[in-house]
């Protein structure tokens with residue numbers, strides 16, 4: 001337990017080395033294969049597009065590496081120097097009730113991260129995305145979205161922090177009732193987000209409308225009926241105000257199952273392609289992927305709460321950090337788990353998620369009696385989105401929640 005700080009620093013450095021090396025390996029892989037097109041895409045990708053794909057992905061990777069370095073240097077400077085204990089005790093001296101101090105503790109950190117991220121996000125949208133024709137944001141529209149993002153996150157963070165501080169009190173000793181009770185509350189909160197998300201959060205960022213095209217709407221109704229899945233709503237989101245990126249997603253559980261199609265998808269893809277993508281999303285519902293993801297998350301939450309209750313019932317681990325206030329201790333525990341433990345578990349979770357994508361693709365193929373429409377949509381996505389066609393296999397395994405388009409097309413053709 002006395003070694004907690006050392007273990008923290010060791011794992012933190014190990015993560016940086018692994019994470020950074022993989023980013024470099026992936027970048028070099030892209031550079032090495034620049035100009036090479038996988039045979040199945042040979043007809044689709046011309047030299048001009050290929051050059052665009054390579055330079056877009058290289059630009060995003062360079063930006064990703066820069067972002068990674070800035071973030072990690074700042075975290076190191078904040079956590080492992082005197083800044084963190086000084087900040088924590090400064091909050092502790094503010095004449096406010098304990099809960100408000102806790103809220104302020106997290107709010108200032110969140111606000112600072114938001115401010116640091118702001119110029120980088122600006123460069124991403126108005127530098128990289130604009131250069132390749134993806135950005136549709138006006139500067140005001142973008143800033144407004146960033147502010148909404150901060151507001152939504154503050155509300156969610158505030159809710160969670162108040163609940164956590166109420167649950168933890170100022171000090172306690174380890175007991176299993178606490179673990180089970182804490183897990184129960186966290187689980188209930190997580191489940192309720194499944195309902196809240198499509199109904200309350202998505203509409204904050206998008207104007208949502210039903211499908212207006214009569215022909216498409218009719219075909220969608222037939223497809224949904226044939227699939228046998230009860231979907232509450234299929235809505236079109238106005239992504240075109242933000243970017244030209246096309247996407248579709250499945251959200252909500254139980255009676256609130258919702259499929260969201262970006263207008264950038266509906267307007268630029270053929271009816272058959274849209275239906276194939278919709279069938280893929282229905283596949284996520286039919287194969288109960290959200291339920292399975294929730295089960296994995298519930299298990300993750302249990303591990304986190306067990307770990308947190310165990311660690312927080314002991315003051316020794318935090319002594320080396322010079323921290324004795326509960327919100328400071330909780331923040332460290334949370335970071336240790338979310339940044340370090342989660343990083344090393346991530347490849348396992350990604351394998352599950354990638355398997356779900358293959359299953360949803362297979363469902364689309366089964367529902368439409370052919371894989372061609374989805375394969376054609378995926379190929380179109382590569383071209384329209386300038387998707388990386390030369391991802392390093394290790395990088396794909398560890399970081400990608402979706403298998404690469406090429407693997408998916410291959411599976412559909414198989």
Ligand SMILES: [Zn+2]
Pocket residue numbers: 280281284357360
């Ligand atoms: Zn999917």
